[in-house]
């Protein structure tokens with residue numbers, strides 16, 4: 122790529138600086154994840170704006186979510202395979218199919234992620250109904266109220282994530298070393314505890330990808346708020362026309378209020 126094009130593909134927005142506290146190789150990797158996410162999102166959003174139908178728009182946007190997931194999974198897998206500490210860290214991770222304590226909390230997601238998840242849910246009537254039935258029960262619940270309500274994510278099926286390959290980055294990047302502690306936090310969310318131990322590298326990678334994607338939205342004058350996953354997916358399922366309105370610069374998604 123020529124220098125002019127490389128500069129044009131560098132995010133212009135004033136987003137938080139993620140590039141502190143890492144070694145040179147890690148900094149370079151994070152910067153490339155962020156730049157790659159920005160470039161891919163900019164191209165796909167341009168395609169979505171030119172698309173002739175709501176489903177073609179959704180597909181172009183869902184591809185942004187899918188590519189970020191691929192990059193995150195690849196980078197995490199490389200860490201496990203190629204670093205000295207990787208195998209020991211991988212062996213300590215407690216997350217496994219059927220363990221879903223963390224699937225009873227609000228999930229903060231980008232608009233692009235909820236469009237990607239809605240593109241999957243719309244093809245499965247039971248999943249669609251589950252999201253639409255659960256959204257009103259969760260409306261307005263802050264993080265603590267949601268945990269206390271003990272309402273499971275509507276995308277859980279038989280105890281496992283039914284959209285595992287397409288799950289948002291918040292879910293994908295959360296890797297716990299202690300399932301018992303996750304259970305305790307669900308059962309007694311207000312108890313004073315030390316910070317939970319988690320493997321942080323996927324979260325840092327996910328933040329870099331999100332930063333690039335959100336910067337592309339900002340630079341294209343698109344609503345870049347984060348949304349609560351169930352509310353955001355329900356918004357798309359109720360009215361697929363919100364995608365076109367969002368691409369036209371409107372702000373049709375309810376922004377997530379953490380507290």
Ligand code: SF4
Pocket residue numbers: 223224225228274275276277281282283284285288289292
């Ligand atoms: S999307 Fe999947 S992993 Fe995330 S909270 Fe819902 S069921 Fe759990």
